[in-house]
Amino acid sequence: MSATKTLDARLIGEASDTSDESTRLAHEPAAERTPAPSVPLIKRIAALFAAGPVKPGESYGAPGQGRSLAISVVTAVALIGLWYIATAAGWVAPLFLPSPVAVVERFWEVLTQGFANATLLEHTGWSMLRVFGAFALAMATAIPIGIFMGVNRVARGLFDPIIEFYRPLPPLAYLPLVIIWLGIGEASKVVLIYMAIFAPMALSARAGVRSVAIEQIHAAYSMGATRWQVVRYIILKSALPEILTGMRIGIGFGWTTLVAAEMVAAQAGLGFMVLNAAEFLVTDVVIMGIIVIGIIAYLFDMLMRFAERKLVPWKGR
Amino acid sequence: MSRLQIHDVSVVYPGLNGGEQVRALSNINFTIEPGEFVVALGASGCGKTTLLSLMAGFISPSKGYLTLGDSTLEGLPRVACGVDLEDQITGPGKDRGVVFQKHALLPWLDVIENTEFGLKLQGVPKRERRERAAAFLKLVGLEDFHHHPVYQLSGGMQQRVGIARALTNDPKMLLLDEPLGALDALTREVLQELLLDVWKETRKMMFFITHSVEEALFMASRLIIMSPRPGRITHEFKLDFNERFLECRDARKVKSMPEFIQMRERVLSIIHGDELSGGMH
Ligand SMILES: Nc1ncnc2c1ncn2[C@@H]1O[C@H](COP(=O)(O)OP(=O)(O)O)[C@@H](O)[C@H]1O
Numbered sequence: 401m402s403a404t405k406t407l408d409a410r411l412i413g414e415a416s417d418t419s420d421e422s423t424r425l426a427h428e429p430a431a432e433r434t435p436a437p438s439v440p441l442i443k444r445i446a447a448l449f450a451a452g453p454v455k456p457g458e459s460y461g462a463p464g465q466g467r468s469l470a471i472s473v474v475t476a477v478a479l480i481g482l483w484y485i486a487t488a489a490g491w492v493a494p495l496f497l498p499s500p501v502a503v504v505e506r507f508w509e510v511l512t513q514g515f516a517n518a519t520l521l522e523h524t525g526w527s528m529l530r531v532f533g534a535f536a537l538a539m540a541t542a543i544p545i546g547i548f549m550g551v552n553r554v555a556r557g558l559f560d561p562i563i564e565f566y567r568p569l570p571p572l573a574y575l576p577l578v579i580i581w582l583g584i585g586e587a588s589k590v591v592l593i594y595m596a597i598f599a600p601m602a603l604s605a606r607a608g609v610r611s612v613a614i615e616q617i618h619a620a621y622s623m624g625a626t627r628w629q630v631v632r633y634i635i636l637k638s639a640l641p642e643i644l645t646g647m648r649i650g651i652g653f654g655w656t657t658l659v660a661a662e663m664v665a666a667q668a669g670l671g672f673m674v675l676n677a678a679e680f681l682v683t684d685v686v687i688m689g690i691i692v693i694g695i696i697a698y699l700f701d702m703l704m705r706f707a708e709r710k711l712v713p714w715k716g717r
Numbered sequence: 718m719s720r721l722q723i724h725d726v727s728v729v730y731p732g733l734n735g736g737e738q739v740r741a742l743s744n745i746n747f748t749i750e751p752g753e754f755v756v757a758l759g760a761s762g763c764g765k766t767t768l769l770s771l772m773a774g775f776i777s778p779s780k781g782y783l784t785l786g787d788s789t790l791e792g793l794p795r796v797a798c799g800v801d802l803e804d805q806i807t808g809p810g811k812d813r814g815v816v817f818q819k820h821a822l823l824p825w826l827d828v829i830e831n832t833e834f835g836l837k838l839q840g841v842p843k844r845e846r847r848e849r850a851a852a853f854l855k856l857v858g859l860e861d862f863h864h865h866p867v868y869q870l871s872g873g874m875q876q877r878v879g880i881a882r883a884l885t886n887d888p889k890m891l892l893l894d895e896p897l898g899a900l901d902a903l904t905r906e907v908l909q910e911l912l913l914d915v916w917k918e919t920r921k922m923m924f925f926i927t928h929s930v931e932e933a934l935f936m937a938s939r940l941i942i943m944s945p946r947p948g949r950i951t952h953e954f955k956l957d958f959n960e961r962f963l964e965c966r967d968a969r970k971v972k973s974m975p976e977f978i979q980m981r982e983r984v985l986s987i988i989h990g991d992e993l994s995g996g997m998h
């Protein structure tokens with residue numbers, strides 16, 4: 401409400417400069433939400449792009465505060481529009497960049513009829529099984545080990561060199577070794593993804609343990625806590641925000657490693673589908689596969705953020 | 718009745734990054750008698766927090782020892798640290814509650830869960846610990862805030878929870894390290910009076926650290942003034958402004974008494990003298 405009121409002429413001027421297409425799209429959701437007919441349309445559109453209320457009365461906040469959602473939406477739409485125009489006008493050959501329409505058509509085709517002997521759902525299912533299987537394994541091992549590294553110097557000395565050594569290596573560098581050791585079956589694929597998830601998750605859990613305020617530990621001891629109670633009631637709890645952050649970063653690494661993991665001897669999977677399509681220069685499947693991986697990873701990230709807000713509402717306070 | 722006794726205690730911190738050792742405390746002899754409200758005053762760096770950490774058991778002395786208990790140790794040889802005495806303080810314990818400058822509450826627990834936390838650690842059944850926690854929350858004026866998240870409370874209210882939490886454990890003494898230092902002047906005065914009321918109610922031993930001369934004079938039954946390099950107690954005063962307040966319940970009146978003002982000037986000149994002589998470090 402106050403965003404609409406505090407709007408100034410300069411902002412309206414800026415907003416009306418934006419292209420026809422973007423403004424039309426941007427105003428639609430607003431029209432649904434606030435059907436106040438008295439406010440001129442142009443003002444409501446401009447309000448979407450205003451910084452919005454940050455804190456009451458704060459006119460000299462940190463640089464970069466305020467809303468950016470409308471700008472992001474416009475960017476996305478503009479990029480897709482540019483993509484469409486570039487292909488429709490024939491600036492690029494479809495082999496290098498097929499049109500968005502072709503990609504959507506291909507999406508439907510692969511969804512219903514399949515590509516490389518599996519439908520899109522099967523490809524997606526296999527990839528999710530691998531990534532989430534590795535994620536579950538990493539959760540069951542990396543978090544306890546990270547916590548243990550935080551509270552026990554022997555554990556820290558033991559695991560630190562291993563993790564710090566392999567962490568910066570690209571998964572493709574140790575993929576051959578994993579295949580030599582574990583063969584070309586599912587195990588090597590899951591292990592490769594697992595390794596990519598393990599390091600950031602363990603290190604976050606460890607950092608979480610180290611970030612606990614010494615006063616909280618002292619206070620607990622002064623209330624008669626045992627060492628074990630301090631770990632359970634103070635350290636684990638205060639490490640939780642960073643553990644969740646580690647899970648978010650970890651699953652991101654998992655998706656990044658997926659294509660590498662499905663490079664060798666996969667029968668299905670999104671990474672396999674993309675690689676297979678690239679081999680036969682079916683560019684629209686390649687692009688479609690990339691977009692599907694991106695969307696799944698993004699949705700899961702949203703889910704993790706939501707879980708963070710629910711589980712650790714005190715974070716950053 | 719237990720008393721806290723400090724016998725010839727010194728603390729030397731190892732130098733940071735291979736620097737020089739710090740003699741934080743040097744040959745401290747001191748006793749807190751049952752029911753006493755002791756306030757420690759001194760420039761920063763004179764070892765107040767170190768002294769409190771010793772009492773709390775967070776650190777152990779490099780030399781000497783501390784006891785908390787019934788025994789009087791008069792006439793006993795001043796043994797070195799490590800000799801086992803029955804009452805010797807060897808680590809933190811629930812007989813000494815601590816209130817920190819930064820509240821140190823647990824943000825994942827609400828107000829009453831924070832308050833009953835110590836009892837929970839000791840396995841007291843939920844109904845009983847709720848009851849006891851509620852009683853102390855009432856004492857500090859937070860009976861209407863049981864289920865508020867602590868990170869949404871104001872600084873003054875957080876300190877109230879901190880005090881209630883320490884009291885719920887029924888410790889023999891309360892150790893308070895600049896508990897009001899981060900609060901605004903008005904809240905600070907309200908909590909000063911609250912602490913004196915708590916003290917009157919429970920007559921627990923208090924060890925209270927502050928930077929503020931006025932606060933020190935107002936709160937203390939006994940005031941100790943410390944000076945740095947090496948940290949030691951240079952002056953001690955027996956005071957009764959706190960009792961006068963508890964009688965007349967008018968803080969402004971007590972703080973404007975001629976004796977109070979006189980005392981304030983005297984303490985200020987002691988501290989300023991210290992700062993001038995120690996200012997080169
Ligand atoms: N952990 C530590 N390691 C080294 N030096 C310390 C440590 N803690 C405190 N000191 C030093 O000991 C002296 C006393 O510190 P402290 O007890 O915190 O003083 P105060 O609470 O009166 O400000 C200071 O010179 C401080 O720098």
Ligand SMILES: [Mg+2]
Pocket residue numbers: 765766
């Ligand atoms: Mg201090």
